[in-house]
Amino acid sequence: MMFDYLFSPIKLGQVEVKNRISFQPHLTNFAEHCMPSERHMYYWGERAKGGAGLIITEEMSVHPTDTAYEKLVEAFHPEVIPGFRKITDYVHQFDTKMFCQLNHNGQQCDGSISRLPVWAPSPMPDVLFRETPKEMEPEDIEEVCRYFAKSAVHVREGGFDGVELQFGHSSLARQFLSPLTNFRADEFGGSLENRMRAPLMFIEAVRKAVGKDFTVGIRLCADEMIPGGLDLGQIQEIGGKFEESGLIDFMDLSIATFYNLYLVEGSMHTPLGYTIPLAAGMREKINLPVFCTGRINDPVMAEKVLANGQSDMIGMCRALICDPFLPKKAQEGRLEDIRYCVGDNQGCIGRMGINRSLGCIQNPAVGLEKEWGEGTLKPASVKKKVMVVGGGPAGLWAAKMAGRRGHQVDLFDRNENLGGQVLTAMKGAGRDEFGVIIRNEKDQVDKAGVKVHLQNELTPEQILKDNPDVVVVATGSQPKGHPVGGADGPGVFNVWQVLDAKPELGEKVCLIDYDGHHRATATAERLADMGKTVHIITSSLFIGAELGPTQDLYLTRQRLLQKGVTFTPDIAVMEVGGEAGSKEIKGFNVYSNQWDTWGPFDSVVLAMGQQVDADLYFALKGKVKELYRIGDCVAPRKVDMAIWEGHKTGRSI
Known part of the structure; x- marks a missing residue:
């Protein structure tokens, strides 16, 4: 043009x-x-x-x-x-x-x-x-x-x-x-x-x-x-x-x-x-x-x-x-x-x-x-065989930067598409532009000479057999499996399941928010857009407590309230009870210590934290020449730290 x-x-x-x-x-x-x-x-x-x-x-x-x-x-x-x-x-x-x-x-x-x-x-x-x-x-x-x-x-x-x-x-x-x-x-x-x-x-x-x-x-x-x-x-x-x-x-x-x-x-x-x-x-x-x-x-x-x-x-x-x-x-x-x-x-x-x-x-x-900055990246003095496992933001950046330095890089991901959690996050209401983060990097990975292998979940044995010089583990994190009593029962789902699989939730949905960020609020809004009656319960002072610095708090709360979402702050949820179609939430006010019960709900959605997916890293520890762990499989955080660690690791190999 x-x-x-x-x-x-x-x-x-x-x-x-x-x-x-x-x-x-x-x-x-x-x-x-x-x-x-x-x-x-x-x-x-x-x-x-x-x-x-x-x-x-x-x-x-x-x-x-x-x-x-x-x-x-x-x-x-x-x-x-x-x-x-x-x-x-x-x-x-x-x-x-x-x-x-x-x-x-x-x-x-x-x-x-x-x-x-x-x-x-x-x-x-x-x-x-x-x-x-x-x-x-x-x-x-x-x-x-x-x-x-x-x-x-x-x-x-x-x-x-x-x-x-x-x-x-x-x-x-x-x-x-x-x-x-x-x-x-x-x-x-x-x-x-x-x-x-x-x-x-x-x-x-x-x-x-x-x-x-x-x-x-x-x-x-x-x-x-x-x-x-x-x-x-x-x-x-x-x-x-x-x-x-x-x-x-x-x-x-x-x-x-x-x-x-x-x-x-x-x-x-x-x-x-x-x-x-x-x-x-x-x-x-x-x-x-x-x-x-x-x-x-x-x-x-x-x-x-x-x-x-x-x-x-x-x-x-x-x-x-x-x-x-x-x-x-x-x-x-x-x-x-x-x-x-x-x-x-x-x-x-x-x-x-x-x-x-x-x-x-x-x-x-x-x-x-x-x-x-531009011009500071130097070619590697020793070219190495690098395997990056995990194609989310951390893995993409590590592979790209290592490839640009002249290493032989192979990037493996278990899924059909590169992007990791970003592909799920972008399905939250109003968050589709977030996916541009991955679109921006796909071509750059190819231009860096990286070979991409999708739908390929490597085992430790396969990696050791291939004998790479460097392995970068960027396998991310998963929603916590059992963050509170009863959370693994029928009618209970996590944010990923709601955004990716769209399970049968019924009419009345309670979302338990220990996140305070878009993971919770954008999911709640997506549920409201699906016609659900949504009730958010959080232990924070208010819904969207982490959105203030990014200037998203005002409009997020405005949209949720206009879509009929109910807010209940200050509640520490201790138990999810009942059967699917009749779920109850039990907890106490973090200031008064008064216990209460909310419900019944047709289903419950959890935004109650992530846990590392680091089994591969620990299986390889001490067995490969050079091993790195980056992104959410170190500790679940936001995308900025995944990209930071991928960039830093890729340019240091």
Whole structure:
């Protein structure tokens, strides 16, 4: 396919960008002592090497009161300049332009980090941070202007090609603009003109500091998506006024706020390209270049958006975290080699939500580009005969990486298709996109020279007879056979049986959830979609307790409740009793210790944990030259650890 629009150049202010792909701002937690780090340099450099035309950094803090997270780079310190310079010099060698995003998070800050009051337009706590801010006095607003200007000078001296001011979902500027968060009665509140006053002051201060020949843009929330907030029509008017000021060169768009964070960072339950209509609406009213971002993970979709005139630039974030070389592969016509992001959010947004460093379930090299990035894989000095047993994510990655190093690799799986538990997980409601993880790797295994043997369950004797140099056991895990009394009786099934075999369950089904993640909730939703009356019982505080960091909690609970699913939290299930068609659940409240009985149910479905399938490993232990155990057969976990261990093992053999 030809990408006439996607790979055409564009002028953003004084800067010409070689193509229309922008690697969008997002947190990384790579900062060291609030300074830019070497990890930043290699991380952004990998995306430049991969062909992105523009890279916009994660938000940089402009003021001591802006401490939304512990590891934000503090751009107001002049000490950032040498680190900035190293990063921009490294990125520029790949003919990629780089902008720095500056921000003050306002009410969306955490005073426990800074030990300072949180500053905001009005003393209204943020829905997520819940800290009452200080209402900014006029001199505070003027101080933030000075700090924006100071930070912008550091950005220019650090070698960046431009600066983007965050006026979007998480920003002091948006809080001034929005009637949801601005209740002031002075010249900074009330009318639209007054609410725009402080944001315009921020822009004016930056423009004056960096001069007319430096590119300055804003990231604007295109719709707060909540009653009483700013909608597209109002943002079109605001955007028009910003454009009329003559102070900015482009308009990057975001969506929603912390009231509805699941829309800011949409998971696979959010449609691909879900923000395109908003970008198109802004493009109709704005002559400046407009960016569109939001689950555009495919160059074909990106080309259509540009060809339709709905946007001038395509913002890709998770797509380029997952595959930094997506642009280069698309330009070279190698679409089948692209590792497509599935919007699962576990490795990226999920890790940010619990204050870990950035990751990706499908790309173990994220944050480790210096050691594991493109070009770091070396041919094996000694070519070995490698047998990988198990064709799930761990086995696939181990085989692929070992094959790429030049080993003779055979991959065996007992099933008809490669994929392991992913093939079951993708059958949960709304989880079909999860299967792309396996589709992404199948061709890569073949291209690595791996011989695949399906429907082949090897015995220890067969392996020993074949005398391999290396055996990698990736045989996965199985649902626990008897996790609670009566759980092996009639009318009791596990999640796998429900998703794979679709047994006769009857009308009323109880799902016991000790998982708190998609294994339980997506199965419950699938049952509801089948017309079942579903009751979920969990020992956790609430249903879906593990889904918060991935932004799936809100919509998952919404869908389950809309489909009539009943929730009972705080219950430790101790026994499953009764006969098929009349099952009872016995347990006690984990806080009151009060016992109770639930039922009758036609059947019971268990999401009560997995157990390792490691018999082959222990049968081979001490009998082969080099033996590895990876993935769920070490300990049942999520897909990110299976892929991590497969990657690490495959490149170390």
